Amino acid sequence: MSHDNHKRIVYADNAATTSVHPRVLAEMLPLLGEVYGNPSSLHAKGREAKAYIDAARAKIAMVLGCEAKEIYFTGCGSESDNWAIKGAVQNYLERNKTDKCHIITTKIEHHAVLHTCKALEKKGIDVTYVGVDENAMVNPDDVVAAIREDTALVAIMYANNEVGTVEPIKEITKRVKEVNPKILVFTDAVQAVGHVPINARELGVDMLAFSGHKFRAPKGVGGLYIKSGVVCKSLVEGGGQEKGKRGGTENMPGIVGMAKALELANEQMQDDNARLCVLRDDLIRRLLELPNSRLTGHPTKRLPGTASFTFEYIEGESLLLMLDMMGICASTGSACSSKSLEPSHVLLAMGLPHEIAHGSLRLTLSHESTQEDVDYIVECVTKVVNRLREISPLGRN
Amino acid sequence: MYSEKVMDHFTNPRNVGEIENADAVGEVGNAKCGDIMKIYMKIENEIIVDVKFQTFGCASAIATSSMATELIKGKSVDEALELSNKAVVEALDGLPPAKVHCSVLAEEAVKAAILDYYKKTGKDTTELEKICTGCCSSCSAHDHHDIPADED
Numbered sequence: 001m002s003h004d005n006h007k008r009i010v011y012a013d014n015a016a017t018t019s020v021h022p023r024v025l026a027e028m029l030p031l032l033g034e035v036y037g038n039p040s041s042l043h044a045k046g047r048e049a050k051a052y053i054d055a056a057r058a059k060i061a062m063v064l065g066c067e068a069k070e071i072y073f074t075g076c077g078s079e080s081d082n083w084a085i086k087g088a089v090q091n092y093l094e095r096n097k098t099d100k101c102h103i104i105t106t107k108i109e110h111h112a113v114l115h116t117c118k119a120l121e122k123k124g125i126d127v128t129y130v131g132v133d134e135n136a137m138v139n140p141d142d143v144v145a146a147i148r149e150d151t152a153l154v155a156i157m158y159a160n161n162e163v164g165t166v167e168p169i170k171e172i173t174k175r176v177k178e179v180n181p182k183i184l185v186f187t188d189a190v191q192a193v194g195h196v197p198i199n200a201r202e203l204g205v206d207m208l209a210f211s212g213h214k215f216r217a218p219k220g221v222g223g224l225y226i227k228s229g230v231v232c233k234s235l236v237e238g239g240g241q242e243k244g245k246r247g248g249t250e251n252m253p254g255i256v257g258m259a260k261a262l263e264l265a266n267e268q269m270q271d272d273n274a275r276l277c278v279l280r281d282d283l284i285r286r287l288l289e290l291p292n293s294r295l296t297g298h299p300t301k302r303l304p305g306t307a308s309f310t311f312e313y314i315e316g317e318s319l320l321l322m323l324d325m326m327g328i329c330a331s332t333g334s335a336c337s338s339k340s341l342e343p344s345h346v347l348l349a350m351g352l353p354h355e356i357a358h359g360s361l362r363l364t365l366s367h368e369s370t371q372e373d374v375d376y377i378v379e380c381v382t383k384v385v386n387r388l389r390e391i392s393p394l395g396r397n
Numbered sequence: 398m399y400s401e402k403v404m405d406h407f408t409n410p411r412n413v414g415e416i417e418n419a420d421a422v423g424e425v426g427n428a429k430c431g432d433i434m435k436i437y438m439k440i441e442n443e444i445i446v447d448v449k450f451q452t453f454g455c456a457s458a459i460a461t462s463s464m465a466t467e468l469i470k471g472k473s474v475d476e477a478l479e480l481s482n483k484a485v486v487e488a489l490d491g492l493p494p495a496k497v498h499c500s501v502l503a504e505e506a507v508k509a510a511i512l513d514y515y516k517k518t519g520k521d522t523t524e525l526e527k528i529c530t531g532c533c534s535s536c537s538a539h540d541h542h543d544i545p546a547d548e549d
Contacts, residue, residue, distance in 0.1 A: 315431055317455035318407070325408065334455070335431045343431065355428030391413050391459060393435040393451035394428060 010373045013329045014305055015161055015191060015364035020257070021216040027260040028218070031253040039250055040241060053250055056259035063266045064208070064225060065199030072224045072242045073255050077190040077211030078112035079235070080224040083246070084186040084207040085116045085155055087232035089125060092152035094233070101152040102126040106138050107349035109157050113188055114345070117155070126150075135298040136165040136350050140172045147179050158189035158208075159196070162333050162346040162362060163297030164306025166196065173204040184230060190214055190222075194265035195303055196273075206230045212258035215265045221254030272367040273304040279365055279374050283307045286378045290385055292395065296347060296360065305365040310352065313395035314359050314388040322384040328377055331362040399456060400490035406460035411467050414449040420517065423509025426502050432458040434506040436466065440514060443474050450506070457496040464488050465503035474514065478525075480507050 011019070031052065037045030039053045054068070061068040074080045085103070092101050105117050107129045117127045128146040132138050138156060154176050159166045173185045186207040192198060193208075194215025200208050207230065211222040226232050226245075238247015265272075284295055284307045292312035311319065316334025323330050333344025335358060342348075343357035363377060389395060399407070416437040426433040432454030439447035448470050452462040465485050469477040482500035486492050492500060512525040 313453060315454050315458070318459060321404075321407065321456050353429070354431070358428070358431040391410060391451060392453040393424070393433055394453050 009327045011329045012363040013331050014366040017213045018216045020218050024257045024261045028253040028257040031256050052256055056255045059259040059263050063262050065201045070225050074222045076222045080209035080222045081112040081188050082116050083235040088153045088184045090233040091231045102148045102150045103153045104128045104146045105155045106130045108132050108136055108160055108346045132349050134351050136160050136163045138167050140175045143172050144175050151183050153184045155186045158187045158192040159303050161191045163308045164303040165298040166301045170203050194262055200225050215261050217258035217261035221251050221258050276304040280307050283374045308362045310356050311359045311385050313392045316360050318388050326380045328380055333360040334358050402490045403460040406463040407456040410459055410463040412449050416449050421510040421514035423506050423513055425505045425509050434462050434502050436506045436510045438510050445469055457492050457499040461485050461499045461503040
């Protein structure tokens with residue numbers, strides 16, 4: 001198991017990021033070359049760039065089932081999350097001439113949402129963190145029960161990044177709006193857009209965040225859908241870009257790449273997902289044959305590429321590093337892979353004890369994954385789990 | 398992130414296993430914290446003639462256990478008592494700041510085993526009773542270890 005004697009890399013960390021699709025790269029190249037104008041400029045080069053950005057916006061809107069004017073470009077998913085939450089809260093406070101309000105979110109959100117909520121708590125905003133069941137599923141009843149007179153926003157992720165559970169956002173939105181249509185509903189759909197069919201209008205949400213690099217566009221570009229008529233205060237003030245909502249000269253190659261990537265993902269989604277789910281389920285079935293292993297996240301309502309596990313008696317960072325030496329790129333929610341020394345907040349919220357949460361492994365496949373990749377992953381994970389269990393004092397009789 | 402020595406001791410840990418009828422057994426840490434180290438010793442004439450370990454934990458926990466056993470093998474019990482976490486870190490060419498607590502655990506696992514030996518042989522254990530039981534991320538009572546402050 002030395003560093004260099006593997007020739008093969010099996011990339012199974014597509015929830016962290018994806019490779020840029022060659023056709024996306026090709027689409028971007030003119031924007032790094034001859035199409036260098038600033039879309040805000042009135043002259044020919046500016047108008048040329050403007051045409052590209054308009055087309056990109058229209059493409060994204062078509063896939064997401066909304067109007068082009070409802071799509072705003074940002075620098076990343078985290079910015080979209082920050083903007084939606086802080087912007088909605090700020091608008092509520094100004095409109096109601098108050099300095100207090102309430103947000104409902106969940107215990108399993110991405111840190112871009114959780115830390116934004118924590119920051120707002122320090123400024124006096126109340127936040128309810130709704131729990132989840134053992135499959136990381138949010139119960140809409142719990143969300144409705146948390147609603148208060150001064151609830152400004154409900155922020156719940158579409159699909160969880162660690163365990164892949166897909167949340168009932170449509171139902172949650174409907175139920176919240178039945179209680180009070182003025183409460184804004186935001187969904188962080190960073191893990192879902194480009195992977196499962198999403199129609200913003202049918203979903204009924206007011207805002208929806210996405211990020212290009214999760215679906216084969218480059219890093220450094222994201223977006224936020226803001227439904228017409230919904231007011232969300234700006235986070236980045238500037239020169240009037242994005243209808244004055246988000247300052248900063250547009251990341252032209254990124255935006256054009258993201259639109260192409262989403263278009264491609266959407267075209268192939270049905271066929272790709274059918275194949276991907278077969279691979280994922282094969283991976284899950286075979287790794288669950290290891291004793292004292294368990295699947296984390298919902299058994300069926302999960303992202304097509306996400307297989308996530310815990311293996312008792314071993315620790316996730318060790319597992320990850322040994323897999324890395326065999327050329328497998330994976331991810332873990334173990335404490336030892338972070339600086340916090342606390343295991344994944346998602347696994348703890350699902351009710352897993354600390355000692356089990358320490359031994360987590362997330363494998364996220366892509367449309368490029370093959371049956372050979374899955375066979376190799378199963379072989380290596382089995383070897384490594386057994387090896388680490390030989391070293392471990394736990395699980396012995 | 399890790400030195401080559403850490404990776405070497407992680408991938409090819411020395412002295413893994415248990416010793417039947419060991420003269421000393423020490424266990425520190427707990428599963429909740431994410432690391433447990435168990436050290437077994439065979440002691441003859443106050444010399445540690447054999448030592449083995451079992452560890453549940455991250456790469457640095459495994460590497461520090463392995464290095465600690467290497468450093469005390471063949472040494473006298475008194476010499477093993479002198480083993481500091483710093484010596485383990487240095488022998489491994491350093492550890493990332495967040496991982497230094499693993500070396501503390503290794504030092505304490507050795508001390509816990511020697512405490513067990515003292516008890517079995519009827520020696521005075523007053524000094525050794527002070528060792529903590531190892532959950533360093535939540536331990537604020539023992540600040541004598543050489544742990545750098547958290548960067549956050």
